[in-house]
Amino acid sequence: MESHSRQVTLDEVAARAGVSRSAASRVLNDAPHVSKAKREAVRRAIAELGYVPNATARALASRQSGSVVLAVSAEDPAVFADQFVAEVVVGILSVLEETDLELTLVTATSSRGQQRLEKLLRSRTTAGVMLMSMHGDEPIARLAEDAELPVVFGGQPLTFEPRYYVDADNRGGARLATEHLIGIGRTRIATITGRMDEAAGTARYKGFQETLAVAGLDPRRVVHGDFSEDGGQRAMTELLARHPETDAVFVASDQMAIGALGALTAAGRSVPSDVAVVGFNDIPMARHTTPPLTTISQPIRSLGREMARMLHAVLNGEHPSPLILPTRLVFRDSAAGPSCR
């Protein structure tokens, strides 16, 4: 883990410019109290010597850090290949690119990951943390608090409302989806929920229930899934067994919806004429299923962007309010209206 190259120091810059190190340091951080002439001289020296400050020394002396971490609570680094997470990362990076913050990626839940994260947070290398996809009660949140680092949540944890978070309007999205199914004339509407130990799962379920209640429809056709494709398939099979009269289903994630489409096909039900399907997330594959999937789109990349912006604001001493991002219905064939029957 060695580094070799000859480092140009601030002292050398100062010497070259014929000023004190403090003066050079002031110029570097464009602090006041430096004459125009010296400022210029230092700038020139920096350019000539190709000086780049040693970030480590700087961090040590100033007790500040130029990097933030994104911690995703998952067993396996494979989460970062998840379309959803990947898009969040993209959003975050696109904002950080405009700042001087670097992004470090960690998984928070694996046996070793937990320890590593704690070490990372307490080793004073990090200015702040973004936390994602929390199921249930999260020790990680406490971890960050212990380290007294600013934390921004992506999605809300189930057990408490954090000070800073960005979330999608899951409940509203579920309402949109369910209203759409009602709107195209379905009356025996079911749902396959996500994990009920995640806020996104419960919120979408609530949105579903309340919409049916308002419409005076029976909200009891419910099977619980786990957000996975396989889980969706199993859940759909179970749903057909328990409620064969079902003519529409709101599935709490596209991944599950894909599994559900498979189960429907296997059961000889055609989509959407026998059973209309609406998913949630609008993952890229949703356009390519058979039939293409009607779904609720959430602005995932914006979620990442807003998380990064919020953290940045907190690091600058501001106190931003939590943010709920809107969702919208993306209309495709899997829940087309009567005209398409």
Added chain:
Amino acid sequence: MESHSRQVTLDEVAARAGVSRSAASRVLNDAPHVSKAKREAVRRAIAELGYVPNATARALASRQSGSVVLAVSAEDPAVFADQFVAEVVVGILSVLEETDLELTLVTATSSRGQQRLEKLLRSRTTAGVMLMSMHGDEPIARLAEDAELPVVFGGQPLTFEPRYYVDADNRGGARLATEHLIGIGRTRIATITGRMDEAAGTARYKGFQETLAVAGLDPRRVVHGDFSEDGGQRAMTELLARHPETDAVFVASDQMAIGALGALTAAGRSVPSDVAVVGFNDIPMARHTTPPLTTISQPIRSLGREMARMLHAVLNGEHPSPLILPTRLVFRDSAAGPSCR
């Protein structure tokens, strides 16, 4: 960018344990020359005080760094949502998880990104670099060399052979694909290439050409694409116009192949009976196209893993050899044999 929490220092640990700071430091780095008794005392003190070493101070004093960066040469952080890149990240993380190295993500090509990367590399915060998806001549490679940091390439740059790299056997994969098309009896075989300013693009094209040459078939049905879905669609349309007799096509990426399938359908050609299609990469969506896409699978996650392993080895003073990872044919309906006609 402030941090607040009270830091426990090594001095406090030493005091608590009743030893000198040097002794405590030795225990921390399990260096020799510490009596068993003291070692134990220090260990206890560390546990009791919940001491976590300040990584920044450590890095400054030891001139070592515990983080490596993955730089992807792209204009836009959106590359990190690319399935391919995301899988590489996963592979890298899965290896780094076992070490004490953290991963920092950067895009290398955006106007600002280039500067940021240079700063990052020269600011002595980083132990080493992994570089990905280089088109043509890469200033970034020079950058890292200037900083005298170990660099591992993922994929080979076009203009020079780096000391350390991991690549997939693109040429061999293209050969597999083309041989398969010949094997199912096609004779008027075309290709849609990738970007010819990327090594992967040229290598796959070469594999295609040489296989047709060996088989005595005409290798001149060629349209150049750009690895994108839209590009694939355009290329296929052009191919059909210029070589309407084409009965098979090797498409240098699945993304392009998806576009090509669209163009074929639009042109009323059925796949595979009129035109057989083989892609490259085996992205998740390949299983879900109509018809499902025969393709060349490369061990993307392994690519990431091996990059991380290689960098780790270099950081430990070893000199690993470049690595070429094998590819294999994944057989699906888009290039089924005659029996399926």
Added chain:
DNA sequence: TTGAAAGCGCTAACAA
């Protein structure tokens, strides 16, 4: 085996 002392390269009081 031990500890004292001297930095790592920078920032931040403080005094001038």
Added chain:
DNA sequence: TTGTTAGCGCTTTCAA
């Protein structure tokens, strides 16, 4: 507006 002086918390000689 300047420069001097202490550190930041750790590692690493060096002499004991």
